[in-house]
Amino acid sequence: MEQHDFRSSRYAKVLVQEIRKLSAERKARIVHVCGTHEDTISSHGLRTLLPEEITLIAGPGCPVCVCAAIDVDMGIELARQGHIITSFGDMISVPSTSSSLEKERAKGADVRVVYGAHDAVEIARKNPHREVVFIGAGFETTAPTMAVEIIRGPPENFSILTSLKVIPPAMEILVNLEGLEVDGFITPGHVSAIIGTDAFTPLAQKHNIPCVAAGFEPLDVLEAIRMLLIQMNEGRSESENEYKRVVRPEGNLAAQKMIADAFKIGDAPWRGLGVIPDSGLFIRPEFSQFDARKKFEFPPIESVDILPGCRCHEVILGMIDPTECSLFGKRCTPEDPYGPCMVGHEGTCRIRHESGGL
Ligand code: SF4
Structure with a gap:
């Protein structure tokens, strides 16, 4: 496939139709853990294309946001x-x-x-x-x-x-988080290129949650969702690879x-x-x-991870949408970020802010 094919609206329609068929009789909460995936999803409005049975959730995928x-x-x-x-x-x-x-x-x-x-x-x-x-x-x-x-x-x-x-340890935390309910993981393409899809097999098998490593074009993400739904419908929980042009099983x-x-x-x-x-x-x-x-010598430092009113910890865990934070777009903007998730191009709040809330 040529680069432009990964953005083809014709292929996207075919994939969305298949996703609709595969999700006709099931709801699926799919979590990704990569800021670049969130950027692809938001900037191409992929959530708006998906049937209501599919919920796409952004997990801890921005290194700056999770930096203590x-x-x-x-x-x-x-x-x-x-x-x-x-x-x-x-x-x-x-x-x-x-x-x-x-x-x-x-x-x-x-x-x-x-x-x-x-x-x-x-x-x-x-x-x-x-x-x-x-x-x-x-x-x-x-x-x-x-x-x-x-x-x-x-x-x-x-x-x-x-x-x-x-x-992978952060994904374990998400799996065990009360109220999140993960049915499938889109695993991060860049990280998978280093550690390989095999690195997610223990998690998939231990928790019966399918994983698919995805690339960063819109069709990569749609295809990963399709592959996850096929696994779910077949009762399989494996670590699969959509991003074969970059990722190898062994990394x-x-x-x-x-x-x-x-x-x-x-x-x-x-x-x-x-x-x-x-x-x-x-x-x-x-x-x-x-x-x-x-x-170096450091004096005792009293650090505060989450400032009053900031809900970055809930955004990072996929528990709330950024727009649910009362500071979103008001006290907290890309020009004057109050929380870490509004800072970088991989931050969920910033991406959501720049994509107009999609
Ligand atoms: S809008 Fe700002 S303060 Fe609120 S969760 Fe996002 S980064 Fe944190």
């Missing part, structure tokens, strides 16, 4: 200590307990937007007399880009404040090795969700000289 306030507050503390702080643009803007890196920059802190850890390493090389810290938020997709810098051996004045999460073994060499799995705090066991990637002790958590 304590991680941002630690970055802010290092900025106030006078170090060069680098991170992705979204991270700079994300509101935390009482400030943001952007606000600290406005007050004079040296906070710089970079495209990735490699850029931060270059800044460290050019500023050998200053400490350069990269605030590394992300999922399995971005972890290899940080792992490669750690393994290569960056300059001594470089370190990473990791806020890296792995997705990217070289990237997985890189992650395993640089990081170890540990319990990690997710914004508003508390600590999820075995859901974070932390720098291995043998690379502790590049671990900002170990390298």
Whole structure:
């Protein structure tokens, strides 16, 4: 299929008809855990095409949104200590307990937007007399880009404040959440490209919930829904692959090795969700000289994940639609975000705001 075929309205109509037939006698609550999927769904109005039997729910798929306030507050503390702080643009803007890196920059802190850890390493090389810290938020997709810098051996004045999460444990939390009721998962294409569709098989089998890895074109998402409904109707719960042009069952073994060499799995705090066991990637002790958590002294920090009135934790868990938050579009807008879900292009509130609530 050519790229434009994945947006063909003719194929979309055929898929929607099939989805209608397959869902004629069943309701299905389908959850995705990827900000880019939410962007595709909202910007192409896919919810409006689907029969009312299908509910599409956005789960925790935005790395900035799930970055615990304590991680941002630690970055802010290092900025106030006078170090060069680098991170992705979204991270700079994300509101935390009482400030943001952007606000600290406005007050004079040296906070710089970079495209990735490699850029931060270059800044460290050019500023050998200053400490350069990269605030590394992300999922399995971005972890290899940080792992490669750690393994290569960056300059001594470089370190990473990791806020890296792995997705399958968060999906376990969703499955066990009272009131959410997941019938099927669209698994994230980018993450699946790294960890493979096989990584979701234990979850599918343990909870009898079908999973399908999907790409990011509108027809990818519709086809994934069709595949999920077929599994549901046949009583199967497998981890299938709609995104075969990118994703392999075993994933990217070289990237997985890189992650395993640089990081170890540990319990990690997710914004508003508390600590999820075995859901974070932390720098291995043998690379502790590049671990900002170990390298610097931090005073006790009292962090607040969810500010008064913000319902990001419920949005992240798929419990409410962003429009149900009373601050949506009023006190909280993309220009002046109050909660983390309104910040980046993967944030559910921001996507919903920009798509006019679709
Ligand atoms: S609208 Fe703003 S405050 Fe409300 S849940 Fe979304 S990001 Fe949080």
